[in-house]
Structures are given as C-alpha cells and as structure tokens.
Amino acid sequence: AQSVAQxxxxxxxxxxxxxxxxxxxxxxxxxxxxxxxxxxxRGLQFLLKYITGDNLVKGSYGFEAExxxxxxxxxxxxxxxxxxxSALYFCAVRPFGNQFxxxxxxxxxxxx
Amino acid sequence: GAVVSQHPSRVICKSGTxxxxxxxxxxxxxxxxxxxxxxxxxxxMLMATSNEGSKATYEQGVEKDKFLINHASLTLSTLTVTxxxxxxxxxxxxxxxxxxxxxxxxxxxxxxxxxx
Numbered sequence: 001a002q003s004v005a006q007x008x009x010x011x012x013x014x015x016x017x018x019x020x021x022x023x024x025x026x027x028x029x030x031x032x033x034x035x036x037x038x039x040x041x042r043g044l045q046f047l048l049k050y051i052t053g054d055n056l057v058k059g060s061y062g063f064e065a066e067x068x069x070x071x072x073x074x075x076x077x078x079x080x081x082x083x084x085x086s087a088l089y090f091c092a093v094r095p096f097g098n099q100f101x102x103x104x105x106x107x108x109x110x111x112x
Numbered sequence: 113g114a115v116v117s118q119h120p121s122r123v124i125c126k127s128g129t130x131x132x133x134x135x136x137x138x139x140x141x142x143x144x145x146x147x148x149x150x151x152x153x154x155x156x157m158l159m160a161t162s163n164e165g166s167k168a169t170y171e172q173g174v175e176k177d178k179f180l181i182n183h184a185s186l187t188l189s190t191l192t193v194t195x196x197x198x199x200x201x202x203x204x205x206x207x208x209x210x211x212x213x214x215x216x217x218x219x220x221x222x223x224x225x226x227x228x
Contacts, residue, residue, distance in 0.1 A: 034216055043205050043219035044156075046113055090155070092217075100146075100217060104155040 002027040004093050006103035013081045014111050021076040021106045023091030031093040033074040035065055038088040038105075047089075050074060061085070081110045114140050114210045118220025125196055126228055133191045133223045135206030141186035142208035146217065147179075150203040159204075162189040196227040 004025045013019045025031065032051050036044040048059025055067045065076045074091060091103040115138040125131050135145055143164045148156040160181050161169040168181035178200075180192040189208075193200055205222040209215040 036217075036219075041203070041222065041224060043116075043118065043221045044207075044217075046216045046218065049216050088153075100158075102156045105153075107153070 002093070002095060002099075002101050004091055004101050004103040006089075006091055006106045008106050009104070010107045010109070012109045012111060015083055016080050019078050019081040019085070019108065019110070021089050021091075021108060022073070023075060023103055024071070024073045025091075025093045025101075026072065027093050027095040027101065029095050031095045033065070033067060034092040034094070034100075035059065035063070035074075035076050036090045036092060037061075038090065044090060047076070081108075083110045083112050086110045113216075114138075114208075114218045116142075116206065116208055116218045116220040118206055118223055120223060121221055122224045122226075124226045124228065127197055128195055130192055130194045131196055131225060133193075133204055133206075133225075135189045135191070135208070135220050137187045137208050137218075140208075140210045142189075142210075143186060144212075145183060145189040145206055145208045147181060147189075147191050148205045148207065150205060150222075156205065159191075164189075193225065196225070198227045201225055201227045 034049045035047040038044045047063050048057050050057045050067045058064045063078050086109050089106050092100050094100050117136045119134045145162040147159045159174045162181045162183040164183045170176045183189040207217040207219040
C-alpha cells in the first residue's frame with residue numbers, strides 16, 4: 001500500500017534557527033514528491049516539488065527539500081525560520097497517474 | 113502559479129438542507145478536479161475525483177448520493193452536500209492540476225461548512 005509518513009505532529013523552532021520537517025514515503029516506482037503549506041482556514045499552497053535531477057530542490061519562501069532515494073525521504077528545510085513560517089505543512093507523493101497521497105501534516109511553530 | 117477559486121468560503125446551514133460549493137480554475141482548464149475533506153488538525157481525505165463530462169469517482173466510504181459532484185465544464189466543478197447533518201460540518205477543499213504530467217495540485221481556499 002502507498003503511504004506517506006510525517007513522523008512529527010508538531011515542530012517548534014526558534015526564530016532564526018534552521019528548521020526541518022520530516023517526510024518519508026512508501027510507494028511503488030519513482031514518485032513525484034511535493035510539499036505544501038496551509039495557513040489557518042485556507043487552502044494548501046504549493047511550496048516545491050521533486051521530479052528528477054538534483055536531490056536538493058529549492059522552492060518558495062526560502063524553503064528547500066532534500067530527496068534521499070535510499071531512505072525514501074523528502075525532508076523540508078529552511079536555513080533560518082521566520083515567525084511567519086508558522087503553519088501546517090503537508091508532504092505529498094504521486095507514484096503515477098492521478099492519485100496524490102498526503103501525509104498527516106506537521107504543525108510548525110516558530111517562536112519569536 | 114495557477115489559480116483555483118472556491119466559493120463560498122464559509123457557509124452555515126440548517127440540518128436537512130443542501131449546500132453547493134463551487135470550484136473554478138481561473139486561468140487554466142482542468143479536466144480533473146479533486147475534492148478533499150479536512151477534519152480539525154487532520155490530514156486531507158480525498159473524497160472524489162471529478163472528471164469533466166463524466167461521473168465522478170468516489171473513494172471508498174464516501175456516500176455518492178450525499179456528496180453530489182458535477183463537473184460540467186473544464187473550469188467548474190461543484191460539490192453539493194445533500195440533506196446536510198451536523199456531522200457533515202467540515203472544511204472542504206478542491207484542487208486541480210494544470211497538466212497531467214508532473215504537475216502539482218493547485219488548491220482552492222477551502223469552504224468551511226457548519227451544519228446547525
């Protein structure tokens with residue numbers, strides 16, 4: 001069965017510190033990988049995606065993600081967190097076809 | 113990025129009434145749209161895949177007679193919650209892709225349904 005795991009429900013980080021939001025997956029083949037952010041009572045906003053090529057993908061708002069095929073991980077990172085980064089983050093994978101599989105979300109709180 | 117508009121953003125209705133939520137792709141054509149339901153602090157639950165000009169494909173456990181989906185054009189899909197009950201109260205989000213390839217999903221702003 002296809003699955004996406006975000007092992008941390010909550011991540012707290014001090015403003016200015018680097019942040020990491022973890023994602024691992026178990027799907028067949030070589031999936032496309034995505035990160036989305038959701039602010040309260042809003043839809044999801046696309047941050048970045050990995051299709052192929054360089055394992056380090058850069059996205060919106062200074063975020064980046066590192067694809068690790070051997071560990072089947074796609075962790076989201078940012079070198080210096082901002083208070084405005086506080087939100088809910090979702091990892092998603094798409095093995096093939098239409099179906100997207102989402103993780104359960106990680107709530108990020110950046111402490112001033 | 114592409115824009116998906118969802119309306120209404122909030123709706124309150126009485127139990128037993130029906131509510132329609134619209135999802136529009138504003139600057140692209142979407143042959144496929146997706147409807148999700150999100151519970152508080154929970155992940156997204158895919159309800160159905162809406163296909164332009166054909167019947168929607170519902171996920172297991174989703175009542176197709178309660179959650180009517182219509183995708184009448186390449187830019188509009190609607191979700192109608194029929195005979196709504198308080199347990200249908202939730203945050204409903206639609207999404208679409210600009211291309212069938214590696215395209216990411218673009219999401220509407222969501223609709224908060226409260227059934228009294």
